[in-house]
Amino acid sequence: MPLFWTFLIVLAIAALAFVLGRRGAVARTAGDSRQLHSLPSYYGWYSFILAAVPALVVMIMWIFVQPIVVEMRTVSALDLPEAVSTADQNAAMRQVRTVAMAVQDALASGAMTKDQLAAFATDPAPMGQALRDAGSSMLVTVTPTLYNAVDVYLGTSNMLAWIMTVVIIGLSLAGVFVAISRCRPDFRARNAVEKVTMSILVMASVIAIFTTVAIVVSMVFETTNFFSQHSWIDFFFGTTWSPAFQGQSQLGLLPLLWGTLYISFIALLVAVPVGLFTAIYLSEYATRRMRSIVKPLIEILAGIPTIVYGLFALITVGPLLRDYFAQPLGLGTSGSSVMTAGLVMGIMLIPFVSSLSDDIINAVPQSMRDASLGLGATPSETIRQVIVPAALPGIVGAILLAASRAIGETMIVVLGAGAAAQIGLNPFEAMTTITVKIVSQLTGDTDFNSPETLVAFALGLTLFVITLGLNIVALYIVRTYREQYE
Template sequence: MTPSVIVLIVLGLAAVGYFLGRQRALKTSERDGVKLHSLPVYYGQSVALFAAVPALLLLGAWLFLQPVLLENNITGKIPDSAIPDGGARNLVMVDVRRIAEGLNQLIAQGDVSENGLVDMQADVTDVRARLAEVGVALGSDVSPVVFQAAKEYRSIGLTASFFRNIAVLAVSFGFAFWAWARIQPQLRARNISETFVTALLMGSSLVAILTTVGIVGSLLFESVSFFKMYPAADFFLSTTWNPQFRGGSDLGFLPLLWGTLYVSVVALALAVPLGLMIAIYLAEYAGSTLRSFAKPAIEVLAGIPTIVYGLFALITVGPFLRDWIAQPLGLGSSSSSVMTAGLVMGIMLIPFISSLSDDIINAVPQALRDGSYGLGATKSETIKQVILPAALPGIVGAFLLAASRAIGETMIVVMGAGAAARLDLNPFEAMTTITVKIVSQLTGDTEFASPETLVAFALGLTLFVFTLCLNILALYVVRKYREQYE
């Protein structure tokens, strides 16, 4: 049985336990003539929770640990002689998993029986042909050692899955029966149910924290592996980015950082003033009818996929800037440039800044406006000298959050700015950013353990730290200078 089937069975047991628990509570109360401590629904919930939660936790832990333990077991049994020259053990394990999946498909289709699989040997041509029939492509020839490892991988996996199913169903049924048997009128079922709900809410609140820890841990682990192979000083201080997967690579970080900051500055130079002026107009000048139409229309820009913005930059903005500005002024002849990506990215950021700033301006108490008008100030003077200073911390925070969004953008830069890593002041020349190079270094048929691939994790960690600092700065500005109004 697949995990999804097990989940459905456990949920079915929980549903049955709910009705049986509720019924037992009512019958016990009538038989003993004792009033229930809690509502009957809580007794049913207690049985359902004990039937589902421990079993699902066991299933989740098993699904997480089984592949790790299984791969460690099989990897240790593959001799070094089975590893191709210049290859990596993890690449061989990829073929092991693919062969195991292909064998499962062959058995499911009836092409091979379980007994036939035991006697099946690794004839290279035969195995590759039969696996290709079920859509399994292999990266290398199927050696007897690898084929035997795949059969053992599949066998141990099936055995572990069988015991997993038995254990999960036994835990679900056992806890459900125990919870059902202990139902008495004096049982504080409501407390049990609320304790489970509290634990669920606490676990939900930890998801974001654990996700952040997992992201940082994965980036940090691979970044350490990269810096063991490539000097950190050369990475952070070199001005040359020239990855060569056959050796002699220059992996300088500075050209990518320059391109990232250059594109982001151009985008913010467009988005910040326009977004702020839109917010001021919507909050202070626009009528309710115009505002109800204009604000949703502007926020539609935030819902457009970035790939659509990239196509807009590639087809419309880039050729326009090239034909009407860059070429006549002798500044360049390419439609891919910093200016192209920056302008389109700025358009994308306008709704982020305008919407956040509009909400912040509207949060300024009306009493401040009335007091300013009462002293004889005009509307424009009130906006400049009262409203904007009061809303300034929130507006600055919106700007910094938009900057973080600009730094992490990928698709617009890929299609609008090109992929050239260079240090140049000309905004009409093609450049690239950190995120683009992360994608390019991790795509293609390259060895994962090489510095040219692991550098993507070092770039990702650096970008993560950079954007994290911007977000912390935004929160600091908002909290330090925020005005508290009654």
């Protein structure tokens, strides 16, 4: 049974448990709910939780464990040599998955029956052509060993899927019976529901922390693997980026880091003044009607997909800068440049700065404005000397968010700045960023054990360290200025 249907069945059982638990608790008091320790709805929610949560937890654990069991049985069916490398084993498993997916699609569409599939057991050679005739695009030659492995893969997957369905539905039904038996008038249902709710909240926090730690650990592990194959000195201090999967690669970080910081700097030069001045105007000068019109229009910019910004940079901004600035000044002849990506990215970041700055400026107490104006300060002096300093921690947070967004942007850089990894001061030359090269190194049919691919993890860890540094600096600024107003 598909996983989605199993999930819906569990939810239906849990909903039924809610009704039965609530009605059962009230029925045991002869209809006088005042005799219950908790409100009737708590007995229903307790029954819902006991019917749904254990079953769903087992389902999640099963989803992670099942592929491991299936792969172990499939690898044993492949009859690989004992000294086979991990790369060769992964390649063999990819072939098995490719054929298995093609078989599943053919069976689901009716292009192949189970009897036809079983007939290939004696001679699996024509099976590849049969699957291609059924609409598959695979080019794998099916050998007897591969056929046997696919049969084990599909059989184990189907068997474990049905076992999972039976176990989960049985566990859910067991939860219903246990909950109904416990829903007596003296049962502290509210306390039990609140404990479960607290556990869910704690689990959500742990998942968030665990996810962050797992991301960092995975990047550190792969980065360590990369530095075992490539010199860290050449990576951090190299000035040439020239990956070559067939030869000696030069994987210097400095050109990518320079392009990232250069483009982000130009983007912030556009976004921070425009966004901050917009926020000041909307919060201190604009009428309520003007604010209700302008702010939604500005926030529309945040909803535009980055690919649209990239096309705007490629088709409009790039040629405009090339024809009216770069070529007349003799600074370049290409529409793809740092200035193109920086300007368009700055436009994209304006709502990040303006919306957050506007909210934090509006949060400044009105008494501070009144006190400044009462002492004879003009509105502009009040903004410069009172409001902006008081709101500076929030403004720094908005700028930090914009900087992180600029550093992690990819599509605008790909279409607007080009892919040239070089160091230069000319803003009308093509450059690239770290994120663009992460994508390019992980795209296509690559060997994930080669330094040319593993370098993507080192680049990702570098971006993480840069973002962490920005957070530390922003936290220091926030704490420093907050002390003046506490």
